[in-house]
Amino acid sequence: MSAISTVLPLASSILSFVFAAAVFKRYVNRSTRKQLLVWGIGLVFYGIGGACEAFTGAFGFDPIVLKIWYLFGAILVAAWLGQGTVFLLARDKWVRATTIILVAASVFATFAVISAGVDPNYAVGAELTGKAFTTTWVRTLTPFFNIYGTVTLTGGALYSAWLFWRKRVLPNRMIGNILIATGAMAPAFGGVLNRFGLPGLYIGEFIGVFLMYVGFLQTTVSVVQPAAAPAAE
Amino acid sequence: MPRPDHSEAYWAAMKYVIIALTGLMTVALILAAIVLFRFIPWS
Incomplete structure (x- = not known):
């Protein structure tokens, strides 16, 4: 058990769930902004991945934990976080099409x-x-999801x-x-290096x-703005 | 808290930060594509 293999992923996991809670709270207050819901789901996946890594670091290898980690932490997380951005920036028809494909691909990945x-x-x-x-x-599935993410x-x-x-x-x-x-x-560079x-x-x-959490906090602070309105969150 | 009235030098620097990150993203995608091709049997 070492700091790198246990404490660090545990810290990532806790921070991810705190981040997810902040995003979900913002979604509850502004439920029309569906990107917040999807980002929150992605962050929960991030937290699950970190928890699995911390578990393995503390208690050793377990095949079930590996599968949970691989599904949420390696395959799904980046793509679902990215899908939140698609909800924010893309037109409705693209949002619908990509969401259907992502959900179908995620179900397939789950069974795989x-x-x-x-x-x-x-x-x-x-x-x-x-x-x-x-x-x-x-393992061939992972790059497809991560490139999209x-x-x-x-x-x-x-x-x-x-x-x-x-x-x-x-x-x-x-x-x-x-x-x-x-x-x-x-994480993308980390994963590729891995x-x-x-x-x-x-x-x-x-x-x-x-x-990403610091960035999220930066985008949500109130600033006195003398000029034109923003185009994107 | 950042102020909205930044100098031109600030905005000029930010342009290069955004361009550099876009370049880095391209590198990440190329690396991901390399990983993908390593897994495809016919490659």
Whole structure:
């Protein structure tokens, strides 16, 4: 048991659930903003992933925990967070189409992970890894979800930041979106490094949720604005 | 709390921050695509 493999993912998990609670609270107050609901779901997935990592760090490898982690923490989280941004920025027909595809793909991924074989004797190191799956094709799903999540979450945040930059308005929201984009990329880089056998996923996840939370707080602060109205949250 | 009345130098710097992050995102997507192709049997 080490700080990297237990305390860090536990901190990520707690921060994710706190973040999710703040987002859900904002959704309850403004229920027309469905992006808040979807972001909240994504953050719960983030928290579940961190909890599984902390569990493994504290108590050792468990195939069921690996499957829960892989489904929520590796496959679904980025795509669902990104879908929240799609709800914010895209037109209704695109929102409907992508949501249907994402829900269907998530159901498929759920069944794929549940039915996948796991080597119970796989010696997981400091970080959880999908290499413990004996049904290797299930790992092929992850890049599809993560590429979609990166394009929508990071790309969406950078697009929003660019809109605020172009209009020279609400610098707090521009900075907030820059932080969200940076935070969204931190686990992606960590995950890719993990695939090449390098450590960094857990650190990337903690930095990621921390930056996204600070970014969220930045976008929600009240600023006296003398100029034009904003284009995106 | 950030103020809305920032200098031109601030806005100019932010432009390069956004461009740099967009570049970083592109790198992340390329790496993800490489990972994807490693898993596809025919690649």
